[in-house]
Amino acid sequence: MQSGVWALQPLADMTATEFRDWQTLLEERTGVVLNERRRAFLQTNLSARMRELGVAEYAAYYRQVTDGPRGAVEWSTLLDRLTVQETRFFRHRPSFDVLESYLSERLQQGMSQPWELWSVGCASGEEPYSLAISAAEVLREADTPDFYGVTGTDISLNALRKAREGDYTARRLELLDEELCQRYFVAQGEGHFKVVSTLAGRVCCARLNVMELAKAPMTGMDVIFCQNLLIYFRRWRRREILNHLAERLVPGGLLVVGVGEVAGWQHPELIPVADERVLAFTRKG
Ligand SMILES: C[S@@+](CC[C@H](N)C(=O)[O-])C[C@H]1O[C@@H](n2cnc3c(N)ncnc32)[C@H](O)[C@@H]1O
Known part of the structure; x- marks a missing residue:
């Protein structure tokens, strides 16, 4: 599915079911809740990673991420895109x-x-x-x-x-x-x-x-x-x-x-x- 031409094309919007699946996966594994208002955030970050991998469909990428130990490695990379890591010295x-x-x-x-x-x-x-x-x-x-x-x-x-x-x-x-x-x-x-x-x-x-x-x-x-x-x-x-x-x-x-x-x-x-x-x-x- 690797294609330079495809990489330039925008991904289709997520379906409601796809959004729910990703939302549930993230919450089950990290506790982090992405509500409806953060759908764009999820979609942008998922699609950026999918583009790097040459994966065209959210469902295919979901299967990849949930595929045992191989999926765990990819999950660890994706996690950085889906969690907020903003911080600073002596914050508050x-x-x-x-x-x-x-x-x-x-x-x-x-x-x-x-x-x-x-x-x-x-x-x-x-x-x-x-x-x-x-x-x-x-x-x-x-x-x-x-x-x-x-x-x-x-x-x-x-x-x-x-x-x-x-x-x-x-x-x-x-x-x-x-x-x-x-x-x-x-x-x-x-x-x-x-x-x-x-x-x-x-x-x-x-x-x-x-x-x-x-x-x-x-x-x-x-x-x-x-x-x-x-x-x-x-x-x-x-x-x-x-x-x-x-x-x-x-x-x-x-x-x-x-x-x-x-x-x-x-x-x-x-x-x-x-x-x-x-x-x-x-x-x-
Ligand atoms: C916004 S940062 C806060 C950093 C620091 N505590 C501060 O106040 O500046 C949130 C951090 O929590 C981490 N995080 C998110 N979910 C987590 C989880 N389930 N277990 C442990 N750390 C998690 C993220 O990777 C991120 O580095």
Whole structure:
């Protein structure tokens, strides 16, 4: 079906059934819901990938993507086109303010174990490195400056590859404090900056689908950040995921969620943080 002539022709619109099939597949596998308003987004991104492969029909491509292990490889490529991976350093500054005062307080209480921080849906690494910078800043004057570890997890292998590289253009660092840039990034030339090895060494990135949280090995987390991921999920699923995350916190641990991402959710073990700029909770104990 490979044809240079065909590649230039627009694909036909998706039928309602085809749209539903793709919608269901994406939601079943990732939790991400594409409503009717995002039909154009789905169609544009699917057809761009189909064009690259020389596949002319949505149904044929659907069969390819759902075809066992071979399909899984293609699915992983397609996933990057169908999920939003937008992120930036210290996105939503108030959440990081809350984190830093929380960590400072924890430091004053004394540390027996290194802090474990987790960025759920870490995209290309800006969030886990921001968490690492916050922890490193709080610990800078302490006797144990490296007494923390950050785990970043995401469903996208491509995003994780970028996160592990820890290499960003000057533009990505534009909003970052000058002093932090100098302390935690090294110029690579051609407008690129790499996370310093002392910080990168504290951050580990791994693939994890939040739909499979029950199987995830993460426990005993001091801090969990889950921002700008749940907005793509159904309400009941957001709550289910947050319930799982709450159970992964140590007593006294901090959970930070994107503002407005879950309305009216409560957990018997969690106490809301009294700061209206953020949506955050600490675990009792
Ligand atoms: C918009 S980014 C948010 C990045 C970062 N948390 C922030 O707030 O800037 C959402 C990320 O969630 C990831 N994602 C989507 N569905 C996922 C799933 N089921 N499991 C894990 N990660 C997922 C995407 O690949 C993407 O990198």
